Amino acid sequence: xxxxxxxSEALAALAKGEGLSAVFDRLKTPPERSIGFTIAVxxxxxxxxxxxxxxxxxxxxxxxxxxAIAREEEDNAxxxxxxxxxxxxxxxxxxxxIAAMLGPGDPVLVDLMEGxxxxxxxxxxxxxxxxxxxxxxxxxxxxxxxxxxSLLTRFVPDAAPDPYYVLRVSHDAPMDDIRAAWRQAVxxxxxxxxxxxxxxxxxxxxxxxxxxxxxxxxxxxxxxxAA
Numbered sequence: 001x002x003x004x005x006x007x008s009e010a011l012a013a014l015a016k017g018e019g020l021s022a023v024f025d026r027l028k029t030p031p032e033r034s035i036g037f038t039i040a041v042x043x044x045x046x047x048x049x050x051x052x053x054x055x056x057x058x059x060x061x062x063x064x065x066x067x068a069i070a071r072e073e074e075d076n077a078x079x080x081x082x083x084x085x086x087x088x089x090x091x092x093x094x095x096x097x098i099a100a101m102l103g104p105g106d107p108v109l110v111d112l113m114e115g116x117x118x119x120x121x122x123x124x125x126x127x128x129x130x131x132x133x134x135x136x137x138x139x140x141x142x143x144x145x146x147x148x149x150s151l152l153t154r155f156v157p158d159a160a161p162d163p164y165y166v167l168r169v170s171h172d173a174p175m176d177d178i179r180a181a182w183r184q185a186v187x188x189x190x191x192x193x194x195x196x197x198x199x200x201x202x203x204x205x206x207x208x209x210x211x212x213x214x215x216x217x218x219x220x221x222x223x224x225x226a227a
Contacts, residue, residue, distance in 0.1 A: 020087050036101055045119045104142060117156075163216070164221065
């Protein structure tokens with residue numbers, strides 16, 4: 001059974017008149033996390049698309065880069081997107097329900113933020129409304145400023161590139177601490193760890209990009225230290 005079939009079943013279980021946000025109250029056990037993650041990225045992505053006032057072809061392509069959507073499953077994916085866009089509930093309610101579904105400090109919340117940044121930058125621009133949207137989602141998710149800056153540095157070309165932000169360490173951190181942060185970041189990118197967090201196979205592509213950024217930051221810092 002594909003993840004999209006399981007998502008379709010989760011949507012079918014919604015009572016008449018219930019909004020899409022209600023689905024997050026029912027997806028709290030580990031086997032259902034991949035369903036919750038996928039719905040969360042699409043639903044918040046749909047809300048974010050409303051934030052900048054339009055849905056571009058690039059944003060649709062970005063969804064396809066995060067999730068491998070078979071042609072026969074497009075209707076299921078579109079249904080999630082449209083339910084979120086049409087729901088009168090604000091994105092804050094969605095973010096709060098997702099945060100409650102995953103629990104405080106869950107690393108999947110950062111994985112979700114990563115997916116949203118990827119979608120936000122799909123058209124090559126970082127709209128002020130998207131920035132405000134992502135900052136508020138980060139606040140609801142309790143994603144700290146250092147982590148948010150790390151994502152901003154990686155995804156937004158206009159943001160000042162800073163390898164220390166990527167590794168989430170301070171500029172005056174001892175080299176041993178920086179090395180430890182780099183090693184931990186590399187471990188966190190491992191596909192087995194991502195699967196253990198309940199992420200669907202489709203989302204593992206983002207880990208490859210994260211690993212490239214993490215290793216580049218480490219090389220830049222060690223190069224400066226050696227100079």
